[in-house]
Amino acid sequence: MSSDDWYRNYEWNAEVEAVFYDKLKRARSQRDQYVVIQASYLAESTPKVALSLIDEYFDTRKDQYEDMRAFWVQARSFMSLNQIESAMESFRLVLKREDEFPNHQSTVYVDYPYIVATQAIDLEYKNALYVLEKYASRLMFALDKFKWHASKALINLDAKEASLALQAAEIKSSDFRFHQDVGLVGKEHAEVIKVLIKIST
Template identity: 45%
Template sequence: MSSEDWYRNETWEEDIEAAFFAKLKRSRSQRDQYLVIQAVYLKDKFPDKALELIDIYFETKSTIYHDGRAWDVRRDVYLAVEKYDDAINCMKISLQIERENPKFQGTSATMYPYLIATRAIKHEYESVLAFLDSIELKSPFPDAHFKWNAALGLIHADLKNIPKSKYHAKLALEAAEVKQSPFRYHRSLGVVGHEHSDTIRKLEKILTATRPIDVLNFFKRN
């Protein structure tokens, strides 16, 4: 085991947990970071344990430096179990942290509007549109531009603003066609994956529609 493996466990049993907390107890300046990193490694297979570690982080943290990443772990766990209200709350807190600390660059800036649009959560539309209008997307990744424009395309379609919905649907679909990231040694990083195929199909129908769309019924039918 390397010197860093002890806080990057991908499985979690009693002996592993005991060893982790024993080493954590001896840690000083980087204790907060170790808790959050370990939670990141556990959030997919051991979500409850990941949340426990994040709770410990917030109860014992010495600085606010890792708050954004900690909220992102909570967000991802809630999204996995479809607790969307809790996930949205985490996203909003993460975005506030990002505004106050530009050094933290999370992923909620695109995940938040994309979730609202794809789940047709109408009471959040106004907030999402105001948010997207307030910032500039600077990400080099195709999937960020896809989610950004897909959100605008779907929301404007629901609001019967057909010109805007078609415009952003076109931009989203163009981003989905990009098969390589701009990073030479990580060509697959940040490209649009197959998990977005349903959204792509909806955007294609928006782009070819000749009349206003009832998006709620549209989602139910497709």
């Protein structure tokens, strides 16, 4: 086991838990971070454990530095449990925390609307569109632009936005000289692309 594998477990059982907490006892300044990172690795596979770890984080944290990431993990975990309303509230908390601490930013400004749009969570449509417009100036990577335009296309059935999303999906390299595969649209979006093609025509 490498030095950081102990808080990056994709599976959780009594043995893994025992090792994790044994190592965690020795952690000092980074304890909060380790708890949130471990929870992030379990958000899809064992979301109830992830939520328990996030609760532990909020109960024991020394400061608020990891709050944004903790709310993001919380949202993903609730989505895994199909607890949509709770997930949406956690997404809103991520954005609220980002507004309070502008130096701590994530991609939730496009991830949240994209989930709303692709999952057809119509009660969130109005807020999702508001979020897209509010944070539009952050757009940088092709993937972010794809999600931004795709979300608007799916919510409004907008052919122009669908075409712009498809253009972003066609980008094969980023503007970063040494990281040209960063922020590109992957195969996991293939089904959404099929829907966008229908909307665009």
